[in-house]
Amino acid sequence: MIPFRALMQPHRLVMLALLLAVVIWCALALRWDWIPEYAPLALEGLWRTIWILVVTCVLGFLLAIPLGLAQAIGPWYLSAPARIFCTVIRGTPLLLQIWLLYYGLGSLFPQIPWIRGSELWPYLRQAWPYAVLALTLSYAGYEGEVMRGAFSSVNKGQLEAANAFGMPRFTMFRRIWLPQAIRNVLPTLGGETILQLKATPLVATITVVELYAVSSRVRSDTFIVYEPLILLAVFYMIIAGGIALLFRRFENQVPG
Amino acid sequence: MEIIFETLGLAESAHLLSLSPPGWGGNLLRGLANSLQIAFGAFGFGLLIGLFGAYGKLYGGVVLRDLLAVYTTVIRAVPELVLILILYYVGTDLINKVSGAMGYGRVEISGVVAGIWVLGVVQGAYATEVLRGAIQAVPAGQIEAARAYGMPPLMLLRRVTIPAMMSFATPGLANLWLIATKDTALLAIVGFSELTLETRQAAASTRAYFTFFLAAGALYLIVTLCSGAVFARIEKWARRGQPSLKGAGR
16 A cells, blocks of 8 residues: 555645546536446446355366366376366457357257256356356466466475475375465465456356446446446456455465 | 368368358458457557556656556556446547547547557556566666767667567566457457457357357467467577576576
């Protein structure tokens, strides 16, 4: 955060005053009368954006750990598929992946009778499982690459010491290898999580009603162009700021 | 050839992807050409913004530095999709206002120009940060020496700063180029017919979703892998003459 003293320089005071003037002008001159009508929908959209973000980040990260481990130390029959998965995910646009899963799988599933008859069918007919799947795979692909570097950068002597003490392999992984690997890449993970936040509006294209979809609805209903977009940008900046603060708190917990 | 496709069960896909009109291959390739055109333009425009931005951040006055900080922070915190919509509407509105004031009436803006403008502004923010870091990594003595010899600023940029920072900037710029190629897909949402939108139209009208989306994915992947190879060569070229660090630090 910028310290208070740094804000009190003359040119910054002038800029803050200008910013305030722009905000007041926006509040007075632009149309905001649509807000009360759409506020409940917007809150619902905000909630959906946040839970999609949290769920896909957590699941994607859990998937990224084996992917990174396989690439870092795995035998070739594990590391080659992991590397191909990461390359493909990182080499194609997320929008294409989302559409491939939604339209592709979505048109394939109804043709298979046992899927139609299964318990899962009511969920598979909705859009959000495909959105969550696509975003999870995407996060896993990017983080798999990050974790590969993280796992191989942990000091080898530490692992050898654990080995020498006769620590079981899984305990060693859980207590020594994983915590240090995560600790080393915390700043990168924070950046990647903000990138993931910025990827969530793409799921609006497959009819998931999250924050961005609400603003599109406002635009198409009322023909107001700029106001919903500006408000949307402000919302995303607030969430991104929140993520940055959260990760800074994580980083501060790490003893330097 | 036919027999191979026949036995693999891919005859239908090959037929759908053929280049002549019953197949959609030509459309996909046209979309790819559009995507690449925009990616090139946006990357170049972004580099230009980035160079000025980096200079402003390093050598500019206090106000310019704060303004650039706001620019890079806002662009990097707001989703590209939202930025694309905002910049698209702002750009078309501004141009129409200007042309209206000059008495020309409404102007239709081509998708390529709009795409380059929108993605270029987004790329500019990232490029500013990459180039600023790279310029900072150049030993200050080199730039000071050039100044001491009375080298004019543009020549200094061309002969000292840019060659010396290239090796530091290349990895970041390679990433930016990949982001540029993938961000062109977002223009599908504002209705510009690049590869992803062409693919979706082809898939929707033939209902062969997997065939077309996988084909488009393969095209993007080819572009990615080829540019990876190209950037590896550029980096090698930018590092020529630098001592290798292989085996150091053991």
